[in-house]
Amino acid sequence: MATRQYWRLDARPIEHDYANALSLQTEELAPPADGHVQVAAQYLSMDPGVRVWMTAREDGYSPPIPLGEAMQGQFIGRVSASAHPDFKEGELVRGFGHWASHSTVDPALAGLTKLDEDVADTRQHFGVLGLNGETAMCGLTDVLELKEGETVLVSAAAGATGSVACQIARNMGCKVIGIAGADDKCAWLTQELGVDTAINYKTQNVAEELAKIEGGINVYFENVGGDLLDAALPNMALYGRIGICGLITGYTSDSGNPGPARFDQILMKRLTIKGIFLPDYLAQGKNYYAPLRKWYDEGRLVGEFDQTDGLENTLNAFTRLMTGKNTGKVIVAL
Numbered sequence: 580m581a582t583r584q585y586w587r588l589d590a591r592p593i594e595h596d597y598a599n600a601l602s603l604q605t606e607e608l609a610p611p612a613d614g615h616v617q618v619a620a621q622y623l624s625m626d627p628g629v630r631v632w633m634t635a636r637e638d639g640y641s642p643p644i645p646l647g648e649a650m651q652g653q654f655i656g657r658v659s660a661s662a663h664p665d666f667k668e669g670e671l672v673r674g675f676g677h678w679a680s681h682s683t684v685d686p687a688l689a690g691l692t693k694l695d696e697d698v699a700d701t702r703q704h705f706g707v708l709g710l711n712g713e714t715a716m717c718g719l720t721d722v723l724e725l726k727e728g729e730t731v732l733v734s735a736a737a738g739a740t741g742s743v744a745c746q747i748a749r750n751m752g753c754k755v756i757g758i759a760g761a762d763d764k765c766a767w768l769t770q771e772l773g774v775d776t777a778i779n780y781k782t783q784n785v786a787e788e789l790a791k792i793e794g795g796i797n798v799y800f801e802n803v804g805g806d807l808l809d810a811a812l813p814n815m816a817l818y819g820r821i822g823i824c825g826l827i828t829g830y831t832s833d834s835g836n837p838g839p840a841r842f843d844q845i846l847m848k849r850l851t852i853k854g855i856f857l858p859d860y861l862a863q864g865k866n867y868y869a870p871l872r873k874w875y876d877e878g879r880l881v882g883e884f885d886q887t888d889g890l891e892n893t894l895n896a897f898t899r900l901m902t903g904k905n906t907g908k909v910i911v912a913l
């Protein structure tokens with residue numbers, strides 16, 4: 580009898596205590612039903628957004644994962660069995676399924692995508708060429724309408740999404756300021772990614788550093804929220820734009836993030852604040868892969884990985900992500 584291993588959500592986690600909320604299970608692996616595809620995962624993507632789905636919050640963009648069900652997330656893998664005419668056994672694909680050795684999915688619901696095999700490092704289909712890269716591209720171009728010569732601020736700048744946002748802004752001829760939580764992350768940003776200034780929010784006064792930017796910040800790509808948003812607001816340029824891509828400071832909470840204390844600056848600086856949500860733009864037929872791939876092939880877009888090996892170590896990988904231990908994309912290799 581074929582089996583699969585998967586992580587089951589047993590309880591709503593408290594802060595970052597994942598070991599008492601999830602357990603590794605084994606179950607029978609049935610063949611895919613008509614119209615479905617079964618994928619053997621090679622890599623799992625660790626994404627902060629799934630932390631919100633672990634809570635009981637009903638007001639997110641996705642409902643809470645019911646207790647007793649498999650933990651959801653993105654995979655890259657090969658089709659191991661198919662009952663769908665568009666997918667063949669052995670094809671390399673990415674989609675939304677489970678934190679599991681195998682996921683059996685409806686391709687339309689899972690966003691199942693065939694991947695280019697000519698990318699030497701398959702892992703880049705997460706991160707730079709995947710959801711994080713596409714989100715950064717969508718946010719900076721279509722949501723924030725970034726223009727050459729503008730000053731761009733990025734928080735969680737050394738993470739998967741932030742590091743791509745920094746490089747896109749640099750490639751578009753902008754001045755880039757990145758905020759991260761460690762000196763080695765800041766050094767990577769300035770020395771490897773061409774970021775103009777990096778600020779360590781754990782050792783520096785962010786508001787004071789941002790106040791030194793001549794002309795202020797035109798565009799803020801926000802991944803974090805909380806104190807960093809309050810540090811940025813008074814230092815925005817007149818008519819500045821803020822894209823809320825993520826608010827990781829509030830993801831463990833059942834009630835979300837409180838509003839910024841410097842809300843007044845939206846009026847004083849006549850700011851525009853918009854949410855960034857990639858699926859809205861994909862539904863409009865937008866294709867962000869092509870420009871990302873071009874920059875990647877030219878060596879103008881690089882992606883680092885924070886890789887953990889073994890499905891059984893998934894919770895360590897997720898904890899690394901949620902506590903800022905990572906530089907670049909956090910993945911689990913199976």
Ligand SMILES: NC(=O)c1ccc[n+]([C@@H]2O[C@H](COP(=O)([O-])OP(=O)(O)OC[C@H]3O[C@@H](n4cnc5c(N)ncnc54)[C@H](OP(=O)(O)O)[C@@H]3O)[C@@H](O)[C@H]2O)c1
Nearest residue numbers: 628735738739740759760802824825826827855856857903
């Ligand atoms: N809207 C969308 O469609 C979409 C899609 C993908 C991702 N996102 C969002 O983008 C953000 C980044 O996601 P990612 O996958 O690229 O993860 P990531 O940036 O690779 O990892 C998360 C980073 O957040 C920072 N962080 C964690 N807790 C923090 C805290 N309490 N205060 C400040 N910073 C904290 C850490 O870096 P440092 O502390 O060292 O800076 C950590 O490395 C998340 O908010 C995520 O939800 C949104």
